[in-house]
Structure formats: structure tokens, C-alpha cells
Amino acid sequence: MDLAGQAKSVDDLRDALMGFEGCALKKTATNLVLSDGPVDAKLMFVGEAPGADEDRQGVPFVGPSGKLLNAMLESVGLKREDVLISNTVFWRPPGNRTPTTQESAVCHPFIERLVEIVDPEVLVCVGAPAAHTMLGQTQGISRLRGKWFEFQTTRLSHPIDATALFHPAYLLRTPIKKRDAWADMRMIAKKLSGG
Ligand code: URA
Numbered sequence: 001m002d003l004a005g006q007a008k009s010v011d012d013l014r015d016a017l018m019g020f021e022g023c024a025l026k027k028t029a030t031n032l033v034l035s036d037g038p039v040d041a042k043l044m045f046v047g048e049a050p051g052a053d054e055d056r057q058g059v060p061f062v063g064p065s066g067k068l069l070n071a072m073l074e075s076v077g078l079k080r081e082d083v084l085i086s087n088t089v090f091w092r093p094p095g096n097r098t099p100t101t102q103e104s105a106v107c108h109p110f111i112e113r114l115v116e117i118v119d120p121e122v123l124v125c126v127g128a129p130a131a132h133t134m135l136g137q138t139q140g141i142s143r144l145r146g147k148w149f150e151f152q153t154t155r156l157s158h159p160i161d162a163t164a165l166f167h168p169a170y171l172l173r174t175p176i177k178k179r180d181a182w183a184d185m186r187m188i189a190k191k192l193s194g195g
Contacts, residue, residue, distance in 0.1 A: 004109035005155075010039050013114060017090055023106045025099070029091035031058035035114060041084035042192055044120035045069070046111060048088055048129045048167065049099050055092035060085045068168035069126070075182060076189040084118050086111060088133045104133050116155050122191055123151050123160050127167030135162055141170075146184050148191075161191060 003020065007013040014034050020026075033050035036059050045061075053063030061069050070080045089099045089107045099107075111134070115123060125131040128141040135149045141164060150159035165188075166174075166181045 001109040004113040007110075007113050007117070010035055010114065010117060013110060013117070017110060023089070023091060023103060025089060025091035025093055025103055028094050030055045032090055033058055033060050033087065033092070034090050035084060035086040036060050037080075037084035038082065039084065039118055041082060041118055042121040043078065043082065043124070043188070044084045044086070044115065044118050044122070045124045045126055045165075046086050046088060046115075046130045046134055047126040049096075050087060050090070050092040051096050052092065060087055064172060065168040068172060072168070072181065072185050076185045078185075078189060078192075084120065086114055088130050098129055104129070108133060112153055115151065115160065116153055119156070120160060122188060123162040124188060125162065125164045127165075127170065131164035135164065137164075141166060145180065146187065163188065 003016045004013070007016055017032055017034060033054045047061060050060060051063050051065070054060055073080055073083065088104050088111055090110065093099050093103070125134045131137055131141060131144045134151060137144055144164040145166060147163060149162045151162040152159040163184065165184050166177050171178050171181055
């Protein structure tokens with residue numbers, strides 16, 4: 001928590017995580033996957049955990065889920081290059097399993113600090129695990145999506161509008177849900193344009 005709290009920039013966070021030995025996932029991962037996109041982004045996405053492609057390249061959401069996420073952004077007139085993208089944990093869990101509560105808890109001060117540094121207008125939690133850790137909610141993603149929450153920390157001077165989205169990996173397996181996800185993307189784009 002102290003290490004994360006001292007970081008003043010994304011580079012500080014990266015340096016801190018490079019030297020951090022408190023998360024066992026680091027041992028099996030190839031690369032640290034911290035963030036992609038501009039630090040002054042108005043829109044920030046937080047996913048669950050890096051997968052195989054992300055682990056290889058050290059960049060979040062570059063595999064099949066990332067490609068669908070890019071298409072979803074484009075469909076509502078947003079560009080991936082304008083969005084800051086990260087995850088609740090920064091190393092790939094072996095076999096892409098869901099991060100354990102302990103792994104998420106250990107990484108949490110770092111993702112929380114990243115949100116404070118970026119201070120976006122809108123925070124989008126991608127998938128249930130991200131919505132649960134970031135928003136402190138326990139309901140299933142179907143109940144959390146399409147609604148607005150407030151993300152607040154002791155250091156933020158104001159709450160950040162936050163919502164949840166079906167994970168693109170789920171949408172790839174369950175295309176019938178794409179309609180809801182696109183409605184959610186429109187809701188996010190509207191909020192960004194002041195609606
Ligand atoms: N899925 C995630 O949740 N995050 C990534 O970075 C890639 C796939």
C-alpha cells in the first residue's frame with residue numbers, strides 16, 4: 001500500500017511493480033502488464049488479468065478480447081488510443097485462471113493508485129471480477145452492467161463515475177449478449193459527451 005501510494009506517475013508505478021515481490025503470479029509470468037494508453041485519458045477500462053498474448057507482449061487487451069474491445073469502442077465513436085487500459089492484476093495467472101482473492105488484494109493498491117493518477121471521467125470495469133474488486137459489489141455482472149456507480153478513494157477529491165461491462169471473452173462465447181454490451185457502450189459514450 002505504501003509502495004503504491006508513493007507513486008506519482010505510471011512510470012513510478014511500473015518501477016514499483018518491477019521491484020515488487022509480493023505477488024506470486026510474477027514468478028510464472030513472462031512480462032509485467034500494467035497499462036496501455038494516455039495517462040490523461042478521460043476513459044479508463046480495468047479488466048481482470050492478462051492472458052497469453054498480453055503476457056507475451058506486456059500490453060493489456062491485445063488478444064482476441066482486446067480486438068473485440070477495440071471494435072466496441074469504435075462502434076460508438078471512441079478510439080482505443082484515447083483510452084487507458086489496465087487490469088486488476090498485472091501478471092498472467094497460469095492457464096488464465098481467475099486471480100485468487102489474495103492475488104487481487106495484493107495488486108489492489110496499485111490499480112487504485114493508477115485510477116487516482118489517471119483520474120478519468122469514467123471508469124469501466126470489464127467483467128465480474130473487475131467489477132467486484134473495483135466497485136466493492138457482489139452481484140453478478142448481468143445486474144451490475146448498464147448502471148452507474150461511484151468509485152472513490154481517500155485521496156480522490158471527487159468520486160469517479162463507474163460502470164461494469166460484460167467481458168469481451170464472454171461476449172465471444174455468448175454473442176447474444178452483444179446487444180446489451182453495445183447499449184452499455186452507448187451509455188458510456190453518452191456520459192463522456194456530457195449526457
Ligand atoms: N482479458 C483481460 O481481462 N485483460 C486483458 O488484458 C486481456 C484479456
